[in-house]
Amino acid sequence: MVHSTNSLGPQKPFLAQVSREKCSKYIMSSYLELFLGPIKVLAWLILHFIWKIKKFEFQTLFRKSWEPSIYTEIKTLAQISKEDFRKLPQHLALVFHNFEEEQLLKVARIITWAWMMDIHIISVYDEKGIIKTNASRMHKFITTLLEEVQAAQSAKNLKIKDLPSLKFCNFTFNNKFEGNYTLKIVLLGEDDGKQGIVSVTKDLFQKGLNYRPTNGLSEAFNNKALDFVTWETAINKNVGLDWCDTEPELMMVFGNVNSTLGFLPWHIRLTEIHWLPTLYASTCASFLESLQKFSSCERRVGA
Amino acid sequence: MSWIKDQDDRSWVQKLCTAVLKQGLIPQHVGFILDGNRRYARGQNLQTVEGHRKGFEKLSDTLRWCLDLGITEVTVFVFSIENFKRSEEEVSGLMKLAKEKFQKLLDEEENLMNEGVCVQIVGDWSLVPEDLRILMAKAMYMTRNNTRAKLNVAFAYTSRNEITRGMKLIHQGLLDGSILEDDVDCKLLEESFYILPSKPLDILVRTSGEKRLSDFLLWQSAETVLCFTNVLWPEFTYWHLLSVVFQFQIDKRNLMHLNLKANDLQVTDLAMEQRQHKFIEKIRQQQWKIIADDASRINSSL
Numbered sequence: 129m130v131h132s133t134n135s136l137g138p139q140k141p142f143l144a145q146v147s148r149e150k151c152s153k154y155i156m157s158s159y160l161e162l163f164l165g166p167i168k169v170l171a172w173l174i175l176h177f178i179w180k181i182k183k184f185e186f187q188t189l190f191r192k193s194w195e196p197s198i199y200t201e202i203k204t205l206a207q208i209s210k211e212d213f214r215k216l217p218q219h220l221a222l223v224f225h226n227f228e229e230e231q232l233l234k235v236a237r238i239i240t241w242a243w244m245m246d247i248h249i250i251s252v253y254d255e256k257g258i259i260k261t262n263a264s265r266m267h268k269f270i271t272t273l274l275e276e277v278q279a280a281q282s283a284k285n286l287k288i289k290d291l292p293s294l295k296f297c298n299f300t301f302n303n304k305f306e307g308n309y310t311l312k313i314v315l316l317g318e319d320d321g322k323q324g325i326v327s328v329t330k331d332l333f334q335k336g337l338n339y340r341p342t343n344g345l346s347e348a349f350n351n352k353a354l355d356f357v358t359w360e361t362a363i364n365k366n367v368g369l370d371w372c373d374t375e376p377e378l379m380m381v382f383g384n385v386n387s388t389l390g391f392l393p394w395h396i397r398l399t400e401i402h403w404l405p406t407l408y409a410s411t412c413a414s415f416l417e418s419l420q421k422f423s424s425c426e427r428r429v430g431a
Numbered sequence: 432m433s434w435i436k437d438q439d440d441r442s443w444v445q446k447l448c449t450a451v452l453k454q455g456l457i458p459q460h461v462g463f464i465l466d467g468n469r470r471y472a473r474g475q476n477l478q479t480v481e482g483h484r485k486g487f488e489k490l491s492d493t494l495r496w497c498l499d500l501g502i503t504e505v506t507v508f509v510f511s512i513e514n515f516k517r518s519e520e521e522v523s524g525l526m527k528l529a530k531e532k533f534q535k536l537l538d539e540e541e542n543l544m545n546e547g548v549c550v551q552i553v554g555d556w557s558l559v560p561e562d563l564r565i566l567m568a569k570a571m572y573m574t575r576n577n578t579r580a581k582l583n584v585a586f587a588y589t590s591r592n593e594i595t596r597g598m599k600l601i602h603q604g605l606l607d608g609s610i611l612e613d614d615v616d617c618k619l620l621e622e623s624f625y626i627l628p629s630k631p632l633d634i635l636v637r638t639s640g641e642k643r644l645s646d647f648l649l650w651q652s653a654e655t656v657l658c659f660t661n662v663l664w665p666e667f668t669y670w671h672l673l674s675v676v677f678q679f680q681i682d683k684r685n686l687m688h689l690n691l692k693a694n695d696l697q698v699t700d701l702a703m704e705q706r707q708h709k710f711i712e713k714i715r716q717q718q719w720k721i722i723a724d725d726a727s728r729i730n731s732s733l
Contacts, residue, residue, distance in 0.1 A: 164450075172454035179681060225685070322617045322653060329598045329620070330612050333605045354602065359595055385685045386657050386678065393653040397591060397646035401657065425642070 183384060185409040198237060198273055199280045201412050205244040206289070208416070213423040219249040221376035221399065223391050224407060225383025227254035231407050232262055236269035239313065240277070241415050244289065249312045251369075251376055255389045257317025266315065267301045270294060274305065298368035312372075320367045321390040328362045363394050375399065378422045380415070382407050400425060434536050434582075435546060436495035445669050449500060452673060455680040458633035460504040461497065462648050465490065467639030467663030474663075480524040485665040487532060496672050498546070498580055504630050506583035508647045512558060512592060526560060529586070533566035537729075540573055547579025551627045554588035555596070568725035575627070575719075583629065590649035597623040600714055609710045614703050621650065622711050626718045631655075634679045638664045656682040 210216065220242050222235070235252060242250050252259055252266075259266060274291055292311040293303055299315070319327075332354060364370045375395045381388065382404045388396065402418045404410050441449070465486055472482025490507060497505050510529065515522060536543070536550065543550070552567045559567065567586070600623045604610045610619070622628070632651040635644070640661040644652065658678045662671055 168451050169454050171451045175451065175677070176455075176681070179677075322620075322650065325594065325598070325650075326615055326617055326620055329601055330605075330615055333602055333612065336606070354599070356595055359598060383685075386682045387655060387686055388653060388657065389686075390653045393649040394591065394594065396644060397589070397649060398643055401642050401644075401659075 185384070185406055198240065198276055201237070201241065202244060202277055202280070204412065205241060208245075210246060213419060215423050216245060216419060217247055217377035217400075217422060219251070219372065219374045219376045220247045221251045221253065221379040221391060221396075223379060223381045223389055224252075224254040224259070225381065225385045225387075225389055227256065227258050227407070229258055229262065232259065232265055233269050234407050234410075235259060236266060236273055238410075238415065239270055239311075240273045241412055243292065243311050245416075245419060248292070248309065249314075249372060249374065251314040251316055251392070253316040253320075253389070253391045255318055257319065260315040260317040263296060263299045263315050264301065266313075267294070267296060267299070270313070271304050278305075297371070314368050314372075316367060316392065318390055321392055324366045324392075325363060325394060328359070328366050331366075332358070332362055360394075367392060367395075369395070378402065378418070380404050380418050382410055434491055434494065434532070434539060435498070435542070435548065436491045437542075439495065439499055441496075441499065441669060445673070448673055452676050452680070453501070456683055457501045457676060458679045459502065460506070460630040460632050461502050461675070462506040462508070462632055462635040462652065463490075463493070464508045464635070464637040464645065464647055465664045466637055466641055468665060470639065471663045471665040479521055480528060482665065483525060483528055487528070489665050489667055492669075493667065493672065494582065496669055500672070500676065503579070504581040504583070506553070506585060506632070506648065508585045508588065508645075510554075510586045510588070511646065512555065512587055512589045513646070515558070515587075526563060530563050530566060533563065533570055536570050537566065537573070543574055544577065547577045548574060549577040549581045549627065550574045551581065551583045551625070551629075552586055553583050553593070553625065554586045555592050556587070558587040565725050565729050568722045569729045571626070571722055572726035581627070581629070585647065589646040590644075591646055593624050594620075594650055597621075604710050604714075609713065610706050611703075614707050614710075619707050619711070622707075623714060624650070626715055626722070633683075634658055634675060636660065636675050638662055638667055654686065656686065 222238060222242075224231070224235070239250055239252070271294065274294070277289075278291055290307055290309075291305045292307040292309050293305055294301075295303075295310050295312045297312055297314045336354075361370065364372070375397070376392075376399045379388065379391065379396060379399045379401045381401065383389075383406050384403070386403055388401065400422055402421065404414055404418060468482040468486040469479050470482075471477075471485060472479050475482075477485075494505060510525060514525070517525075550570045550573075552571055556564055556567075567584075597620050601610070601615055601620060605612065605615070632648060632655045634656040635648060635652045636658045637643075637645075638660055640659070642659045644657075656679050658675050660667075660671055660675070662668075
């Protein structure tokens, strides 16, 4: 009996050949991957680098925006005919990404631009709540800007617009102006978004526990099954929007980022969302461009 | 037309570009607002229902592309509660199309099980006609143990309705003592929305040039990337999907440092976590029981 020196036996050479073919294919694809791998990484890095260059704003490098005086801007805005806009939002939301305290004055200017375009309800939000924390400084800045407008109107004998009464919906400040209409500003922070909805859930539960017919709470809180209107009213009240019939119709997100950054999720179901440059790079022109785009859009509500 | 296209028909250029993009983060959960079917139909001189059919074909392609890209969870906005306000003819046409497609889904049971796709229908089931509800229940029940990929179909859905239903469940839980007030947080509320656990939403895509959320995933998209693209849904291509992934990679970097308290890991005690877990399990079991009952009625209804 002759023992084969081939340990696989006489029927095994075919299997050995198949295994060798698979093995060599595997080795080739590994070498290919070794070669192509760094090329794919490089291609990915180049793609992202080109995008970064395209979106680069030199103003952020210098951390400064070059702007004309508020008087020049107001004069320009006063000359714009509102009839050029098919529609303008009654309620505007301004959302800021990576907000810093030194940008408070710029926010006050944007609010003034909105006021000039007959937008009298403005919600302002940044994800860290810095603007809300500095409510008194915001009030001071807006009041100062409106005073400058008033001074310019008197000095240059120019009728721009009647000054409003200024109301911060979740704060109380003394008003310098007594206008025949009100500019309402709602300052919001992160606690007003998702966390606000959670707080309302707990609050309504507490109200239900504490309900008595004589303590002035609505009968609705006595019911175990709260209706939609009760939930919605409570959510609006929690953020200071209980007096407001309109939700934000337009949201401008400043910061070159495509996200709402946690702004009031309940209130933006039909809000038109626009992405604007960072605060440093945003100008009155970019603000007006957003309003122009809004005026030309159609709103179809499901039907 | 199958729910998920069988073949990978990408060109080598598309595969190469995919391989390059895969060097960065790929979103794990993508939401789609499939807008533009009616405008597409008008543009092509088709009936509106035909536009919706084309939209479904595109959905089938997109689900295959997502699987090939490594996107493991997709949520699609198919029918809003607001859409019930459309003409009776269009609504009944859409219900008929939905019934046809869900029946097709059941007929593809083997394919779905092989692909490992789990189907979840999110929305207000009480508004769905009974025959359609039975089909939806069967599809969910049949695929409940699949884990490779997940498809959430938003039908008879609005986000406010979803949030309110979640708040009501938690309110009931507080009333009957299943949970305490301190147990209620953003994570618990979000978990109450779903019958099956869901990954956080990474990016929400809306086609047809509209720049609104239209009451879709308002809660889930609060801190995610949004992508508005001008293409009509039936004309959505693989290249558009790659640009969505690219947009996600750019904006995700900007959002990484987002320090929202809702996402903070807070110190919680074990007892609280157990109560939360038990509460969520209890409401899910109640919902599964209803689904199982509906699913078992399918044989008697056919």
